[in-house]
Amino acid sequence: MTKGKNTEQKILNAATELFLKKGVDRTSVRDIANKANINLALLNYYFRSKENLFITIFSRLMKKNSKKLIAILDSDISLEEKIEKYVAAYIDILLKNPLLVSFVLVILHRSSDKIIKLEAISYLYSTEKFTQQLIDEAKKGNIRKTNTTHFFVDMLSLITFPFAIKLLIKDKASLSENDFKTFIRERKKRIPRLLINELKLK
Amino acid sequence: MTKGKNTEQKILNAATELFLKKGVDRTSVRDIANKANINLALLNYYFRSKENLFITIFSRLMKKNSKKLIAILDSDISLEEKIEKYVAAYIDILLKNPLLVSFVLVILHRSSDKIIKLEAISYLYSTEKFTQQLIDEAKKGNIRKTNTTHFFVDMLSLITFPFAIKLLIKDKASLSENDFKTFIRERKKRIPRLLINELKLK
DNA sequence: TTTTTGTTTAAAACACAGTTTTATACATTG
DNA sequence: CAATGTATAAAACTGTGTTTTAAACAAAAA
Numbered sequence: 001m002t003k004g005k006n007t008e009q010k011i012l013n014a015a016t017e018l019f020l021k022k023g024v025d026r027t028s029v030r031d032i033a034n035k036a037n038i039n040l041a042l043l044n045y046y047f048r049s050k051e052n053l054f055i056t057i058f059s060r061l062m063k064k065n066s067k068k069l070i071a072i073l074d075s076d077i078s079l080e081e082k083i084e085k086y087v088a089a090y091i092d093i094l095l096k097n098p099l100l101v102s103f104v105l106v107i108l109h110r111s112s113d114k115i116i117k118l119e120a121i122s123y124l125y126s127t128e129k130f131t132q133q134l135i136d137e138a139k140k141g142n143i144r145k146t147n148t149t150h151f152f153v154d155m156l157s158l159i160t161f162p163f164a165i166k167l168l169i170k171d172k173a174s175l176s177e178n179d180f181k182t183f184i185r186e187r188k189k190r191i192p193r194l195l196i197n198e199l200k201l202k
Numbered sequence: 203m204t205k206g207k208n209t210e211q212k213i214l215n216a217a218t219e220l221f222l223k224k225g226v227d228r229t230s231v232r233d234i235a236n237k238a239n240i241n242l243a244l245l246n247y248y249f250r251s252k253e254n255l256f257i258t259i260f261s262r263l264m265k266k267n268s269k270k271l272i273a274i275l276d277s278d279i280s281l282e283e284k285i286e287k288y289v290a291a292y293i294d295i296l297l298k299n300p301l302l303v304s305f306v307l308v309i310l311h312r313s314s315d316k317i318i319k320l321e322a323i324s325y326l327y328s329t330e331k332f333t334q335q336l337i338d339e340a341k342k343g344n345i346r347k348t349n350t351t352h353f354f355v356d357m358l359s360l361i362t363f364p365f366a367i368k369l370l371i372k373d374k375a376s377l378s379e380n381d382f383k384t385f386i387r388e389r390k391k392r393i394p395r396l397l398i399n400e401l402k403l404k
Numbered sequence: 405t406t407t408t409t410g411t412t413t414a415a416a417a418c419a420c421a422g423t424t425t426t427a428t429a430c431a432t433t434g
Numbered sequence: 435c436a437a438t439g440t441a442t443a444a445a446a447c448t449g450t451g452t453t454t455t456a457a458a459c460a461a462a463a464a
Contacts, residue, residue, distance in 0.1 A: 109311040116369045161359035167318045173351045197399045
């Protein structure tokens with residue numbers, strides 16, 4: 001009965017590795033079974049489907065990484081510092097977890113209602129406290145009034161999209177893998193500046 | 203012998219319609235053949251593969267729409283006006299062509315080297331004149347010096363990514379389809395402001 | 405006209421995918 | 435010891451994209 005946990009973990013490990021190396025769609029369930037040295041049927045025994053296996057891995061990865069982001073959004077620091085920390089932390093997470101990037105792309109691509117309502121995702125974007133802070137600071141006259149939805153969308157776009165068009169950027173700007181990482185790290189300063197400029201009173 | 207063009211067009215029409223309605227991955231070649239009232243084998247006779255059919259449709263759609271964007275980037279207008287027009291035109295294209303959005307997602311998702319080197323894509327992002335203008339204006343002291351790659355990536359991110367997370371935005375902000383379109387149109391003013399702020403001398 | 409070439413259809417088969425079924429072993433609990 | 439839930443294995447099922455084979459037809463070339 002202890003075998004069970006082992007097998008489940010073996011499947012998760014094999015799947016994670018293959019998903020990372022070849023992408024979700026180019027990884028077959030038979031590949032996973034082979035790599036994990038288990039029978040094909042076990043895969044559907046533990047996880048009902050490949051889709052479910054994918055969502056399990058994705059959700060765990062998200063949960064592991066999103067805590068830090070939520071903590072930043074909910075912390076009692078100045079807006080400016082909050083934006084800087086959030087952007088930097090988010091970028092670090094995406095730099096360290098290529099799987100997360102490709103998973104997000106898979107999810108965006110499928111974009112079914114089911115997936116959007118994943119706990120892992122709605123959890124990550126619980127921005128109540130942050131948006132309230134934007135409203136409060138504007139009322140106090142410290143910053144310009146801004147549409148909070150737009151503001152958060154701006155932030156997410158500037159952080160996330162460059163990862164999605166990584167190949168394009170590398171190609172167009174002739175960047176090596178390391179160059180690209182440097183390019184991305186530069187955005188830790190650039191993005192907060194852009195966003196905070198938008199909030200500054202004239 | 204005139205039949206040929208007809209059949210090819212019938213396939214393209216059927217595929218376009220189905221790709222739009224059900225998405226590329228959820229559309230089978232048998233679906234397409236049925237809808238076009240042609241034999242399955244003809245599909246591989248005209249287009250070597252489903253992949254190739256997809257790329258053909260995508261490339262035509264891109265070519266049709268990117269001309270206007272390129273024209274704006276290469277025109278002799280002020281930087282400020284250029285950014286405004288480019289953002290507005292790009293957003294209008296994506297609003298009018300949901301297929302383009304979902305195609306871009308498919309391509310981002312697959313992100314193989316082959317696809318990134320499509321003429322349709324590299325053509326769209328020939329930004330030489332635009333980046334030169336950024337450099338020249340900075341030299342003249344009219345704007346702040348900025349990294350042109352970052353600047354273009356910022357612009358693309360702010361324009362494109364919201365379409366990718368459409369479902370998420372609609373869900374989180376409780377927007378109807380029309381609300382979402384309004385939201386997107388609001389960005390025609392917002393995005394240029396953000397970008398031009400970044401260029402303003404302090 | 406006859407021949408050749410390009411186009412169209414039909415039916416079947418192929419390889420590979422995700423999934424399901426069936427049967428059997430194992431281990432823990434009652 | 436029997437019963438029950440868990441674990442494994444092998445094979446089959448369904449649907450996918452693709453290819454093959456054979457036959458028909460129309461238009462262009464000889």
